[in-house]
Amino acid sequence: MSTLITDTEDVTRFCGVFSDMTLAHDVAATLGCREAEALAGILRALGEPAAADMWLDAHAHGDEPGDQHYQPTPEPYIVPIDPMEDLQCDSCQ
Incomplete structure (x- = not known):
């Protein structure tokens, strides 16, 4: 099953x-977790760790709770309100 890669042009094109x-972003969400991990592994082995991470991140957007790469959507940050500002009185300023 293993063969030595001898055509570096093909490797460069693949990467x-x-x-x-x-x-x-178009394809990763359609892959299963095993497929995404396999592709990321090949990219890492070929010296493209950023591309590997990009594929796993894009894949995670399609995962659901319980899936290996699921990332919950973070809660939006709510800006705190100064209660004295709401009173709008001169003595509160």
Whole structure:
């Protein structure tokens, strides 16, 4: 099953194609977790850790609770209100 990679042009082309953010966002959510991990592993092995992380991050957006890469949506930050501002009286300022 294992063969030595001898065509570096193919490796360069593969890395170039799969380092594309648009492709990752269009395709990654349709992959299963095992498939996304396998692709990320190949990209890391070929010296593209940023592309590997990009694919896993894009894949995680399609995961649901309980899936390996699921990332819950963070709660929005609510800006605290100064209660004295709401009173709008001169003595509170």
